[in-house]
Amino acid sequence: MAAAYPIPAAPLALTEEIKKSRFITLIGHTPTVAAAKAWVSEVKRQHPTARHHCWAFVAGAPQDSQVYGFSDDGEPSGTAGKPMLAQLMGSGFGEICAVVVRYYGGIQLGTGGLVKAYGGGVGAALKQLVTILKVLRTPALIECDYGDMGVVESLINRYGGELLAAEYGLQVRLQIAWESSAWANIDKELTDRTHGRVSLRSLDG
Known part of the structure; x- marks a missing residue:
């Protein structure tokens, strides 16, 4: 699994008219499969009179096939959901869901036309999407004497650790989230x- 990957920074909507049908491509940030399905339901609620609400999502890390999903929602099999998912997978983005809403204009597009409309709509939207980088972090517990705090603090600063909690008693207990890919280096150096005297203990699971 990638240590970092881009995710949507904000929702995006893109509208295109093709042979009198209106296609609205909506992109949203969905960190879980449940969130993706909820967002699809919300889009359907906002567009109740549309003929089709086709969707695809990568609701987690880009390489995790267990968080993929798609639906043609009444369009001919393979003409909507799969082309949309292919665009998402090819982008390398994670935690992303695309819904293409179609208001039918009375003219059939044919199989190739549908693939181009749905896949192309998502592809065009992705080019305009603003993203941020998600860095995977592993939470850890550090217990140390006050005399070792200088070393601990220098490592927190150097490796961009995020302090989650701190307890100051006879010893110092710190909960810190570190970038997963740097864990081995941090532990060895500490x-x-x-x-x-001091080492990391994972709090992840």
Whole structure:
């Protein structure tokens, strides 16, 4: 799984008219499958008179096939959901859902026309999408004496650790989220610089 990947920073809507049918492509940030399905339902609620609400999502990390989903929603099989999902997978974006709402204009587009309309709509929207980078972090517990706080604080600053909680008693207990890919380096350096007095303990699961 990638240590970091782009996700939508804000929703996006793009409208296109093709042979009198109106296609509205909506892109949203959906970190889970449940969130993606809820967002699809919300789009349907906002567009109750549309003929089709076709959708596809990658509701997690881009390479995780367990969080993929798609639907043709009444269009001929393979002409909507799959082309939309292919665009999402090809983008490398994660935690993303696309819904294409079609208001039918009375003219049939044919199989190739539908694939181009749905897949192309998502592709065009993705080019305009503003994204931010999501960095995967692993939460850890550090217990140390006050004399080792200088080493701990320097590592937090250098590796961009996020302090989640702190307890100051006879010892210092810190909960810190670190970038997952840097975990091994942080743990080794912390152990080496404190001569084995301090190490990381995972709080993830």
